[in-house]
Amino acid sequence: MTLLRALEHALPHTLEHLERIVALESPTNDKAAVDAVGADHQATLRALGATVTVFPQANVGDHVLGTFNPGQREPLLLLMHMDTVHPVGSLLSAMPIRHADGKLYGPGVCDMKASHVIALSAIRALLEADAFPTREVRVLFTSDEETGSRTSRALIERLAEGCALAMVMEPALANGALKSARKGTGLFTVRATGRAAHAGGDHEKGINAIEELAHHVLAVQRWTDYARGITVSVGDIRGGGVTNVVPDSAYFRTDLRIARSADGPEMVERFKGLRPVLAGASLTVEGGLNRPPMECDAGRLATIEKINAIAQHELGRVFAHAPSGGGSDASFTAGMGVPTMDGLGAIGDGMHASHEHILIESLPERAALCAAMLRDW
Numbered sequence: 001m002t003l004l005r006a007l008e009h010a011l012p013h014t015l016e017h018l019e020r021i022v023a024l025e026s027p028t029n030d031k032a033a034v035d036a037v038g039a040d041h042q043a044t045l046r047a048l049g050a051t052v053t054v055f056p057q058a059n060v061g062d063h064v065l066g067t068f069n070p071g072q073r074e075p076l077l078l079l080m081h082m083d084t085v086h087p088v089g090s091l092l093s094a095m096p097i098r099h100a101d102g103k104l105y106g107p108g109v110c111d112m113k114a115s116h117v118i119a120l121s122a123i124r125a126l127l128e129a130d131a132f133p134t135r136e137v138r139v140l141f142t143s144d145e146e147t148g149s150r151t152s153r154a155l156i157e158r159l160a161e162g163c164a165l166a167m168v169m170e171p172a173l174a175n176g177a178l179k180s181a182r183k184g185t186g187l188f189t190v191r192a193t194g195r196a197a198h199a200g201g202d203h204e205k206g207i208n209a210i211e212e213l214a215h216h217v218l219a220v221q222r223w224t225d226y227a228r229g230i231t232v233s234v235g236d237i238r239g240g241g242v243t244n245v246v247p248d249s250a251y252f253r254t255d256l257r258i259a260r261s262a263d264g265p266e267m268v269e270r271f272k273g274l275r276p277v278l279a280g281a282s283l284t285v286e287g288g289l290n291r292p293p294m295e296c297d298a299g300r301l302a303t304i305e306k307i308n309a310i311a312q313h314e315l316g317r318v319f320a321h322a323p324s325g326g327g328s329d330a331s332f333t334a335g336m337g338v339p340t341m342d343g344l345g346a347i348g349d350g351m352h353a354s355h356e357h358i359l360i361e362s363l364p365e366r367a368a369l370c371a372a373m374l375r376d377w
C-alpha cells in the first residue's frame, strides 16, 4: 500500500485526533492551556516510540520534543508551534468546530493544529509500513511562535544545528504551494515625552507629545517601499487622555517587514535615528528585528527541487512555491544556513480570523508528502 493510500485510510482517525487538539484552545498567553496540548502530544509521541523531552517555561507553555533514533547522523527536524492567536472561549462563541463543504473550521485548525496531526500521522504511517528512516528525527512543538518565539528561538536553533533539513509545518499557501520566502519582521515602540500644561491658560508652556509623535507616525509610514519589499505599519497608538491638558506622553508601536536581510540594518538605523521635532520634546525608540527574512536563494530552490522529486515519485505531482508575507520560525533555521522548507502544512484559509479552516482532503496528501520526505531525504 502506498503512503498516500495508507493515510487516506487513516483519515477518520486523523480527523478525530485533529478535532481533539483543536478543542484544546491554546492562546500563547495561557500557559496551562498550551501545556494541555503539549501533554497530549507527549502521550502520542511516547506511544509512537519517541523519547520525549520537555523544556519547562515559566510564562508560556513548555516546549515538547520527541526524538526518534537518537544519535543517528544528519537529523531531520519537524518544526511546529502549539500556540494560536485565538483566546480561550472562541470555540464556544465565534468559532465552533464544524464541518462544511469538505472543510473543517475551528480556532487554530489551519495555523497550525492540522500540521500536528499531519506530522504525527505521517510518522505513524511510516512505522506501520516499517519504512521509518534510520536517521534521527526531531519533532519539536513550541509554545510561543505567535508572539515572536522569544523563549523557543534558542532551542529551535540548537535543535536545527547539523540537521539535513528543517521541515517547517506552517500551513501551505491557499493553492497548496510551498512557502519559499518569508519576510523578516520587526517591532518598534516610539515614545514621545513633552510637558503637561493647561490647554487653555498655559497653552504656550506645554509641549504636546501627541503632536511630536504625529511627525514620526507620518515619517515611518513613508518608509514603506513595496518595490523593495519593505512595509511599515503603525498599529497601536496611545497618548494623552483629557482634552483640557496638553499631553506630556504618547507612544506608538509599529510593525516592520523586510524581504531582504541586507535591508535590516538600514531600517533599524532609521528607527534608532528618529529625533525630536518640537523644541523641548524627547523621544525614545525601543525594539528591533525579531525574525530575519528567509530569502528564496539557490539553496531554497535546490531544496524545492529535491522535495518535488520525492513528491513526483510518491504522489505523482509536484508543488508550486511562492513567497509569504508573514513571518515564521523558518527564518531562524534558514538564517543558520540549514536547508529549510516552509509551508508543508495543510491547505486552508482564514488564518488568525474567525473563518479559519482547512480543506479536509488536503490532510492525507500533505501527510504522505511529509512521510515520503522523512523516508527519502
Ligand SMILES: [Zn+2]
Pocket: 081, 111, 112, 145, 170, 171
Ligand atoms: Zn503558524
